[in-house]
Amino acid sequence: MLIFTYVLATLAVVSFGYIVITQYKFIWILLRTLRRDLTGITRLARTILKIVVAQLKNQTVGDSFNQTAAKYPNKTCFYFQDQKWDFRDVHELSNKIGNYFSSQGFRKGDVIGIFMENCPMHAATWLGLSKIGVVSALVNTNLREESLKHSLEIVKCKALVFSEELSNAVQDLVIGGHLTVPIF
The missing domain is CATH 1.10.12 (Lyase 2-enoyl-coa Hydratase; Chain  A, domain 2)
Known part of the structure; x- marks a missing residue:
């Protein structure tokens, strides 16, 4: 052994x-x-x-954001270009966006496409829609015409929110008669 x-x-x-x-x-x-x-x-x-x-x-993410905004209202949430967006600003803007879309009849479970470049407004829109229970379909900003139309149809968007930089792409869909949902 x-x-x-x-x-x-x-x-x-x-x-x-x-x-x-x-x-x-x-x-x-x-x-x-x-x-x-x-x-x-x-x-x-x-x-x-x-x-x-x-x-x-x-x-929800909206609930978590509300808690953070209440805890740190003056802390910077986003740096974008030469601007600072604090939690209070983003919270107020997202609430306005959520209230607006709620007043337009959008409810929990509805799908709204977000077709925006990266900016604080994109995040505030997503948060605002999240707060009212709307599902945000984040649409690739490189899509145009048929592929954009297909992306919006496949997720069954009830509306589309877009930024000014992408207005030409949305306009092409409207002119072609391919976009039948409300646009904002």
């Missing part, structure tokens, strides 16, 4: 030595990045936990 223990210990030492000698680069990288990796894993776990808790509470 004693010989077996010595053989096992020797085998363990030799195996460890072999791994250290042949995999030294991997071990060095592992040790150098371990703190960063553990931090990332911890943050990911916290985020997943927050998402699970929000799902259990039936909390």
Whole structure:
């Protein structure tokens, strides 16, 4: 039994030595990045936990944003070009957008296409629609004519919100008679 223990210990030492000698680069990288990796894993776990808790509470993105806006109204939410948008501004704008679309008859479960370039107005529109339960279909801004028409039809949009930069693409659909939903 004693010989077996010595053989096992020797085998363990030799195996460890072999791994250290042949995999030294991997071990060095592992040790150098371990703190960063553990931090990332911890943050990911916290985020997943927050998402699970929000799902259990039936909390929407709009609800989460409202809580953040109430907690940090003067903190910057977006930097866009030379402007700073704080949480209060985005909250108020998204509420106005949500109230407007609600007054236009849109309800929970309706789908509205958002065809906008990346800007704070895009996020505020998405948030405002989310707050009233409307599903936002984020439409690729590179689409034109038939592919744009197909994208809007496939998600069964009841309306389309677009930005000024994309008005020519929307105008082409309207002129061609391919767009029958209200546009905003």
